[in-house]
Amino acid sequence: MIANNPESFDVEVLTANGNANLLIQQAKKFNPNAVVIVDEDLYKQVFNALDPLGIKVYSGEKALISIVEMESIDVVLTALVGYAGLRPTMNAIEFGKQIALANKETLVIAGDLITRKAKENGVNIYPVDSEHSAIFQCLVGDFQNKIEKIILTASGGPFRGKKREELLDVKAAEALKHPNWDMGAKITIDSATMMNKGLEVIEAKWLFGLDQKKIDVVVHPQSIIHSMVQFEDGSIKAQMGMPDMRLPIQYALSYPLRLKNDYPRFNFINYPELTFEKPDSETFRSLDLAYQALAKGGNLPCIMNAANEIAVDAFLRDKIGFLDISEVIEKSMVSMDFLIDPSLDDYVNTDIETRIKAKEIINKWKVH
Numbered sequence: 001m002i003a004n005n006p007e008s009f010d011v012e013v014l015t016a017n018g019n020a021n022l023l024i025q026q027a028k029k030f031n032p033n034a035v036v037i038v039d040e041d042l043y044k045q046v047f048n049a050l051d052p053l054g055i056k057v058y059s060g061e062k063a064l065i066s067i068v069e070m071e072s073i074d075v076v077l078t079a080l081v082g083y084a085g086l087r088p089t090m091n092a093i094e095f096g097k098q099i100a101l102a103n104k105e106t107l108v109i110a111g112d113l114i115t116r117k118a119k120e121n122g123v124n125i126y127p128v129d130s131e132h133s134a135i136f137q138c139l140v141g142d143f144q145n146k147i148e149k150i151i152l153t154a155s156g157g158p159f160r161g162k163k164r165e166e167l168l169d170v171k172a173a174e175a176l177k178h179p180n181w182d183m184g185a186k187i188t189i190d191s192a193t194m195m196n197k198g199l200e201v202i203e204a205k206w207l208f209g210l211d212q213k214k215i216d217v218v219v220h221p222q223s224i225i226h227s228m229v230q231f232e233d234g235s236i237k238a239q240m241g242m243p244d245m246r247l248p249i250q251y252a253l254s255y256p257l258r259l260k261n262d263y264p265r266f267n268f269i270n271y272p273e274l275t276f277e278k279p280d281s282e283t284f285r286s287l288d289l290a291y292q293a294l295a296k297g298g299n300l301p302c303i304m305n306a307a308n309e310i311a312v313d314a315f316l317r318d319k320i321g322f323l324d325i326s327e328v329i330e331k332s333m334v335s336m337d338f339l340i341d342p343s344l345d346d347y348v349n350t351d352i353e354t355r356i357k358a359k360e361i362i363n364k365w366k367v368h
């Protein structure tokens, strides 16, 4: 996206967890001030490649959290996977950096804390998630008008239309074949279980300050309408386009401008049918679990998220079946201690303890 608009952006920092090669490649292209490679075993490789170019190289989780404090940074795009995004995002907010948020789990885990801190520090959180970007784009020009409801669209994932019996033996490779979007493993499995939509319902609540009754989900297999807003006069605005993550990333970084690009355009003639259906909550139970977590609040969404991360990881390693994912989440949600008003430390502890509990649940199954 930045390569498309080099005059509009300066890359100050790039970070990676373990993909040293891509980090080096991107750093050579965009010449940032500094890079962070989280995996300390890869420090030498990155240092040897970039130090001669005058790019500072740091390593480790602490560096990842503190690098956002650099004065020259205006916007931080947080695109870590899962819980790992919480502390770096929180720190960026504390230091008054605007946030382009791709890491939805941060809002799922600690939406109340994050949004409160953002307000205190004058920080705007610009959604990168395509559905939330769509809603944000629909709201531009209508910020003064009340939202009657938002309608999040869901592709339905690779198993749309399948029943529970058909999903008993599916393997990770099948779940990883997303029909429309090219994304990482964790989010692709979340799409297959519909947990991704559950996480997005919670994300929407915090981004747009909505009661959960005002957040609907509709399955739209073509992924052309990215989401909709219905106003109090009954009028619905939708944002449409090709399923291409570069668009929401670009808008989050260029708002309120729309930058010219040459990405593929949507053509109505190629899509004679845009269809819509109700989510199948009997087959895909995770969406309901997310609504339950949101209704009860406190640390329950954090519990749900941690259990989901463990369950998805176990499924990817073939330790549990596809339908077991929502079982592990549900069992974790009922067995963990509920806290109504958690602090950041409470969230951290809830996350740690839930991971232990979810692993216990998985291991007990294996004995049977």
Ligand code: MG
Pocket (backbone or CB within 6 Å): 129, 130, 131, 200
């Ligand atoms: Mg999304």
